[in-house]
Structure formats: structure tokens, C-alpha cells
Amino acid sequence: MTLTWKLVIDSNNAPALADFWAEALGYVVEDPSALIEQLLAAGHLPEQAVTEHNGHKLFRGLAGVRHPDDPYDETSGVGRGRRLLFQDVPEPKSGKNRLHIDVHAEPGDLDKQVARLEKLGATRVNEVDQGPAGHWWVMQDPEGNEFCVA
Structure with missing residues (x-):
């Protein structure tokens, strides 16, 4: 049995790094706007957990990119195939990557x-x-x- 996976990369500015990697790889930046709107409307997500970038709502500190040919969830925008997720962390990068x-x-x-x-x-x-x-x-x-x- 194979497993589904994504590569998570720590970042200082997840949306900007997602933009770079989407362009670099020819990937699509995920758009979770519809899911975020649903969660906000239902009161399940506070406004401070949301940011906007390039006209789309994002979960603050998170941004993903996916291969354009792979399946994805239309509501969340989350890819179900080759995917990178960038997550903001408070500490700076402190050494050579062990995975690249x-x-x-x-x-x-x-x-x-x-x-x-x-x-x-x-x-x-x-x-x-x-x-x-x-x-x-x-x-x-x-x-x-x-x-x-x-």
C-alpha cells in the first residue's frame, strides 16, 4: 500500500515562498478561499487566523502549491498528489537542509x-x-x- 504525503517546508513568509516555488516548478498555488469563507461564516475560524495574498484568503502562516495535473479538493484547494506546504515558524533557518x-x-x-x-x-x-x-x-x-x- 502506498501512502499519500506532502513535503512541508518551514518558512518566514509562506505565501511569498509558495509563489516562488509555484513559478519555479510550474505548480499552482492552492486557493483555500472557499473553505475559509465557509469556516468564517460558521464561526469556526477567527478573523485573525486569516490573511490575504494576491486576492485570495489564506490560513495565516500557511500556503501550499500543487502539481497542476494532480487531483485536488475543490472546496479547500488542497492537492491530493505532488504538493509542497509552506508553514511559517518563528525561528530562522539555522543550517544546511537535510532534505532538498x-x-x-x-x-x-x-x-x-x-x-x-x-x-x-x-x-x-x-x-x-x-x-x-x-x-x-x-x-x-x-x-x-x-x-x-x-
């Missing part, structure tokens, strides 16, 4: 992909050269989380 995302460029497009990600706000950290096995770039997203582009 690899972004795969099309053959011959590594430099183009790295440049595109830099325009979105990523930073190059270092190039890793494996000789005949190829090379890739270690980069950081706008909050300093490491990822690779190969």
Missing part, C-alpha cells in the same frame, strides 16, 4: 534554467562538477533553502 528539492532541466538547458530561477529570486551557491557524469548547481530559494538544478 532537485529541479531537473531539459538536456542542454541547465544554464537557461539557472538563469530563469535567478530571475525568480533564487541565488547560485556553487557548481558541482562530476566530470563525465555531468554537473549541476546548488542554489538557494529566496529564504535560503538549498536546492539543486541538474
Whole structure:
């Protein structure tokens, strides 16, 4: 039996980081506005638990992105497949990631992909050269989380 999962990434600004990763991966930013409106109307959610970003209501401190081809719940906007959830935490990042995302460029497009990600706000950290096995770039997203582009 396989399990359903999502990758949760600690952040300082979940909506902004979700925007970056949605653009970087070609994913869709989840829109929980309908669910939030229902919860507010029923009195099950206090106003202070809600924020707005890009014209959508979000749960404060949370934002998700999902693969555009995967199924999702239409009321909550939550993906049921490949999904990243960003959650704000009070403490800053304090070391190297133990888990990271690899972004795969099309053959011959590594430099183009790295440049595109830099325009979105990523930073190059270092190039890793494996000789005949190829090379890739270690980069950081706008909050300093490491990822690779190969």
C-alpha cells in the first residue's frame, strides 16, 4: 500500500515562498478561499487566523502549491498528489537542509534554467562538477533553502 504525503517546508513568509516555488516548478498555488469563507461564516475560524495574498484568503502562516495535473479538493484547494506546504515558524533557518528539492532541466538547458530561477529570486551557491557524469548547481530559494538544478 502506498501512502499519500506532502513535503512541508518551514518558512518566514509562506505565501511569498509558495509563489516562488509555484513559478519555479510550474505548480499552482492552492486557493483555500472557499473553505475559509465557509469556516468564517460558521464561526469556526477567527478573523485573525486569516490573511490575504494576491486576492485570495489564506490560513495565516500557511500556503501550499500543487502539481497542476494532480487531483485536488475543490472546496479547500488542497492537492491530493505532488504538493509542497509552506508553514511559517518563528525561528530562522539555522543550517544546511537535510532534505532538498532537485529541479531537473531539459538536456542542454541547465544554464537557461539557472538563469530563469535567478530571475525568480533564487541565488547560485556553487557548481558541482562530476566530470563525465555531468554537473549541476546548488542554489538557494529566496529564504535560503538549498536546492539543486541538474
